[in-house]
Amino acid sequence: MAQERARLRLVDVAEEAGVSIAAASRALSGSTGVSDVIAQRVREVAARMGYVADVHARTLAGGASTSIGLLVHEIGDPYFTEIASGVLRVAAEQGLTVQICHTGRDPDNELVQVRALIANRVRAILIAGSGFVDARTQSAVKKELQTFQATGGRVAVIGRHHLGADAVLPDNTAGGRSITEHVLSLGHRRIAFAVGLPALTTVADRLSGAGQALGEVGLCLDDVPVVEAAFTREGGRLAMQRILAEHPDVTAVIALNDDMAIGVLSALRARGIAVPEQMSVAGFDDVAVAEHLSPALTTVRLPMTEMGEQALSLALKPSSARPRRRPTGHTLVVRESTAPLRAPR
């Protein structure tokens, strides 16, 4: 028979230890003003009884919240998964719990989720993933976040600006330039880009870097096919099919994230087109599977786990007068999916 015992309360511990609940509280929450003897005894008793303080009561009474919120586009996307992994690591280390929400890539959803996080009185809100270039969709969120910060909440974002908060900024522009320069240096000129919604700042930034690289060889983005699709594996597959149909002379494809690149590879394999012999393919992010694909994917590595760790670290620091910016680096990772342009057939 399960004991229908009520949950253990602080008063139970205090009684057992023979002290007041105030003393017990001080001992357990690690604040000053208790003799070491009592503190020690209370902690022992609590441990023995298996007492764990009610987070809601503690937070309501004015104690600092021990939970933080993480908002991502889609938890199934490896980019966000790796970021989440970094956040979880630091959180566990600090004894913080993490509420993860995802918008399912629906911008309207973002406001709902942010509100929920605020209602949960999280200590900090972390928002990962590109915002939309369209400022209008963002203004409500921004306002909500501003109020949150004004009342002591902390906010850090990964990969977006214009939110008036500390930010970890992935090296999208420079990375876009690097990967494009790499493909260009291999001799390719008929390059197609498989891109996600151009309203995403991530897409816009990476593309802008690509444009710079193109400029160095006297080309520009208008000269090459830029095919839009969902920022997912399926989107990559669709984009590649369109590239094949509409631009048969293309010799290299740069996908603006690895997920799309995986779809691109898939479509190519289905059509019997050899990579990199007949077509070079490059991605962006260096998600964990990228090196295990066949051919192993040439891509731009972003330190995603660290980005998650860093975002939480920023959010745990007291807020500064001006938002902090932590740019990340990037590394061009050349593997097997890109090769020099062959002599024309």
Next chain:
Amino acid sequence: MAQERARLRLVDVAEEAGVSIAAASRALSGSTGVSDVIAQRVREVAARMGYVADVHARTLAGGASTSIGLLVHEIGDPYFTEIASGVLRVAAEQGLTVQICHTGRDPDNELVQVRALIANRVRAILIAGSGFVDARTQSAVKKELQTFQATGGRVAVIGRHHLGADAVLPDNTAGGRSITEHVLSLGHRRIAFAVGLPALTTVADRLSGAGQALGEVGLCLDDVPVVEAAFTREGGRLAMQRILAEHPDVTAVIALNDDMAIGVLSALRARGIAVPEQMSVAGFDDVAVAEHLSPALTTVRLPMTEMGEQALSLALKPSSARPRRRPTGHTLVVRESTAPLRAPR
């Protein structure tokens, strides 16, 4: 200048609407006992002011908790990511928030995380991922969970038994049998297994199914190499290297999850061994990338997203006298990585 305004409280809304806080509370929490007129008005005012109730105060006052906890081994593992995705979907639908924790595959960590979830007064705790065959490591967790349930908490587990809670049971044994039968039917007899820690019930169950299939052709597990390594990509790579070194006559490898299979494929590619021409490879789970690998991976599909959805649904139902069991199905997905045994060289 950011207004250093205090957070909006229920009383602010009540005043603005010209009603008592009780009426306002009833209107906002959707309970009965308010006239439609007032309810309507209060809701309008609250919306206009941007009021959101404090979750901690609400929960402390006896309202049902709106958050649930999800504990996984490793959020970076696609198996858990897809489960999490299903949980998040249902949670969003129900207006619930989800606290995700991961143990980092450290069994001792499990207890810490469960305690934290309980302290957070989550409405339900979902535990995904195989427990350890060793009952001793589990007993503390089990006890904690028992108390949690006795005080009204709900628990559902995915892929483990013996925790005295509702369970979603992946078809591990039957799946292990199916995939092994498939490889056997292709003519392979020198089959190696790349497995995770055998203390994991998932590994034990899948292996047991494999044993059954082997029995059908007069073999048993002792007749074939079973190589242990971490249940990860890296583990798969290591296992494959050992198989190649110690059992050069093997013609097929069954990895007990897709992550390991990816590592197996990687190791094979590094050694220049063609799949499936020289070696057949099979996985388990059918994670999202499996179909995009080259060669596309033959595997056993488990409905992971649904498993997550179902676990939360179970946990949201009132508890029953005896723990419920929801077995999942499985589907053998034959793709390109397995092929008939070639005539001996």
Next chain:
DNA sequence: TTGAAAGCGCTAACAG
């Protein structure tokens, strides 16, 4: 150092 008592913001009895 210690303890008594006043809330934190809300829900749920209880009166009206």
Next chain:
DNA sequence: CTGTTAGCGCTTTCAA
């Protein structure tokens, strides 16, 4: 149907 009031379990003044 409406409002008043007593807590929920904890932290934190405030006296002692």
